[in-house]
Ligand SMILES: Cc1cc2nc3c(=O)[nH]c(=O)nc-3n(C[C@H](O)[C@H](O)[C@H](O)COP(=O)(O)OP(=O)(O)OC[C@H]3O[C@@H](n4cnc5c(N)ncnc54)[C@H](O)[C@@H]3O)c2cc1C
Ligand code: SF4
Ligand code: SF4
Ligand code: SF4
């Protein structure tokens with residue numbers, strides 16, 4: 001059993017965790033980051049560049065910059081395959097036990113796999129454990145897992161990343177539909193919040209499809225467009241020409257003869273149905289899988305949506321010396337997660353400073 | 363065009379205060395209900411989302427006097443797909459109750475009310491039914507029209523109207 005002491009322990013090595021480690025390192029504060037998986041980068045690892053004629057500011061390439069800088073910083077130590085199992089606070093110090101996870105054989109050169117049970121003594125802990133994409137099987141009526149040609153936005157993203165677009169029959173689809181707010185803004189699921197990123201990524205993917213497969217018709221089923229960012233007003237007229245915006249949530253997706261059949265209400269309120277070659281469900285962000293375990297381990301409350309931490313604006317969690325960064329605290333995009341991580345790092349440094357002052361004054 | 367001067371901002375609260383009506387305020391106009399409504403598939407003018415929007419806008423007279431609100435088949439499809447737990451079938455019942463109070467109940471609804479008040483059920487019990495019951499060893503059903511009308515709070519004239527039907 002190894003014992004490490006560090007001012008700050010960071011749990012989770014997605015953009016938020018890596019950004020927090022960098023922010024601390026830039027100010028000369030050492031940290032240890034524990035990622036439960038084999039690699040750093042979190043979900044963004046699998047995202048593709050969505051630039052068409054110009055960069056659409058999706059943020060995906062920010063990860064590469066972050067990792068490159070992290071590699072050059074001696075203050076930030078990265079451990080992979082490390083899962084926090086227990087934590088207790090004594091004399092102003094968190095003692096967190098990390099346990100090695102089974103090796104899946106794709107080690108990250110930037111992170112050192114945890115070899116054995118390790119106790120980390122840290123004055124501050126930053127939780128950056130990310131989110132869980134909503135599982136659209138819970139929204140049975142949209143047919144995911146049942147109707148061929150219905151896929152998640154993440155699956156479509158991975159496919160586009162390979163430069164491929166195939167629909168229900170393995171051929172390039174003549175038409176693609178996006179269904180928005182799947183798992184978000186849905187009282188029947190208890191998810192009352194907007195996930196903030198799905199309108200943006202869906203429209204960016206729609207743009208990518210129109211550029212690579214101009215003959216493919218794209219339909220966008222939505223209630224309203226949220227969080228697209230400051231360029232929205234500018235981009236809209238162009239998008240309206242390329243994409244069919246339908247302001248209605250479909251009632252059902254079933255298997256049709258030529259691909260998934262979407263039933264929805266038209267502008268006149270009349271129900272109608274249309275078949276598409278591919279239907280992408282823009283799944284929202286839900287609380288991280290480990291939210292329950294971590295809130296118990298560190299004695300902190302979850303906010304009304306089930307995410308970690310009490311005050312988003314201050315990145316504080318409600319438990320002493322524990323801070324929350326990125327999507328672990330609530331839905332946000334890549335760039336917002338990077339900014340939020342800087343906030344958490346700042347709050348953690350302030351707590352170290354205060355603890356130091358108290359110690360000096362007895 | 364709809365002028366706000368013709369709208370009654372209190373209407374939605376009136377609907378929400380009726381039993382089953384509270385959900386109306388949560389609607390965010392996503393139209394999933396309209397997509398699944400079998401009546402909307404047959405009657406062009408019938409659109410659950412539109413009825414909700416008009417109610418939220420406060421188009422009191424337009425909604426209460428509309429013959430459309432009586433077309434709902436109470437199949438609950440809209441309620442099943444609604445992400446906001448609006449429970450439109452029940453909201454519409456609340457709206458119909460207000461419409462009836464305002465004197466807008468259609469003749470068929472009045473007839474049904476009359477039948478209920480006159481016979482305690484939607485069919486009059488005749489000798490035919492009682493003979494069949496006797497064959498099966500069941501006691502005869504005795505109608506007590508005055509009691510039904512009193513329980514339902516319906517005037518005897520309405521009961522009369524039902525008898526004629
Ligand atoms: C379909 C889809 C498309 C998206 N597209 C975009 C986009 O185009 N632009 C954009 O800005 N945003 C997009 N997002 C949002 C983006 O994914 C997030 O903003 C970003 O991943 C947040 O980073 P994070 O570090 O908070 O979380 P994550 O990326 O989830 O990283 C969390 C990390 O923590 C690790 N971890 C989890 N639990 C533990 C634990 N208990 N102990 C240790 N480690 C743990 C995980 O293995 C993971 O590596 C999209 C989201 C979805 C669902
Ligand atoms: S921000 Fe997104 S679209 Fe722009 S270059 Fe980077 S990955 Fe491509
Ligand atoms: S960002 Fe768009 S799709 Fe996502 S929850 Fe918000 S409104 Fe719905
Ligand atoms: S499905 Fe629910 S939220 Fe959507 S328009 Fe109908 S009543 Fe409103």
Ligand code: SF4
Nearest residue numbers: 399434435437438440
């Ligand atoms: S309950 Fe009424 S409004 Fe709702 S779907 Fe059925 S017929 Fe349409």
